[in-house]
Amino acid sequence: MNEILKNIVTRRSVRKFSSKAIPEDVLNDIITAVLYAPSAMNTQYWQLTVIKNEDMLERLQKAVGKALDRPDYHRFYGAPVFIVVTVPEDxxxxxxxxxxxLQNMFLAAHSLGVGSVWINQLRDCYDKTEVRAIMTEAGIPENHICFGCAAIGYADCELPADRENKGIVKTVE
Ligand SMILES: Cc1cc2nc3c(=O)[nH]c(=O)nc-3n(C[C@H](O)[C@H](O)[C@H](O)COP(=O)(O)O)c2cc1C
Structure with a gap:
């Protein structure tokens, strides 16, 4: 198996991060990989909003927890960087x-020793007043909606060496 394939099969979601910052050059490499993600008709309509500000992350955590009635909602597993991906609503x-x-991001991060996980909760509450206010403060356009976010940083846990694969593959010859 070549190094790219090994990177794909060894990536795992990380759900406990250390507070260690991601060096700027490493983060820039991850973002560069994202810039090359495919998009329908090459529209590239998405916006990445990279949030590192601890105060904003805490406020966002609280707002999401409140919006979803989950007072114990985690601070994005303690990740130092939270990336909100948004797209125009229409x-x-x-x-x-x-x-x-997000897949480009996760694979690029993993290749650089950085852990990641998809965070889905903003999808269910981006239109709630408190959450939207923080998104606006972060520079996300009002007509943008969110289908997924990423928490990224250095893992503070062991990751499973392998996982069960349940997807169906059929070959017709
Ligand atoms: C659409 C989508 C939503 C997800 N949402 C979350 C989430 O909110 N929180 C979380 O911890 N993991 C989330 N995940 C990660 C999956 O749970 C994870 O990819 C899956 O269990 C397989 O594990 P692996 O990523 O370690 O291979 C999500 C993944 C996808 C594709």
Missing amino acids: YRHGAVDTACV
């Missing part, structure tokens, strides 16, 4: 483009 390929963006 763009029909927003969900799938977001998935391409």
Whole structure:
């Protein structure tokens, strides 16, 4: 198996991060990989909002927890960086483009020793007043909606060496 394939099969979601910052050059490499994600008709309509500000992350955590009635909602597993991917609300390929963006991000991060996990909760509450106010403060356009976010940072836990694969593969010859 070549190094790219090994990187794909060894990536795992990380759900406990250390507070260690991601060096700027490493984060920039991850973002560069995202810039090359495919998008329908090459629209690249998405916006990445990279939040490192601890005060904003805490406020966002609280706002999400409140909006979803989950007072114990985690601070994005303690990740030092939280990336909100948003797309225009009237763009029909927003969900799938977001998935391409996030997969590029996760694989790039893993190749650089940085852990990651998809965070789905903003999808269910981006339109709630308190959450939207923080998104606006972070520079996210009002007409943008969210299908997924990423928590990234250095893992503070062991990751499973392998996992069960349940997807169906059929070959017709
Ligand atoms: C659409 C989507 C939503 C997800 N939402 C969350 C989430 O909110 N929190 C979380 O911890 N993991 C989330 N995950 C990560 C999955 O749980 C994870 O990818 C899956 O269990 C397989 O594990 P692996 O990533 O370690 O291979 C999500 C993944 C996808 C694709």
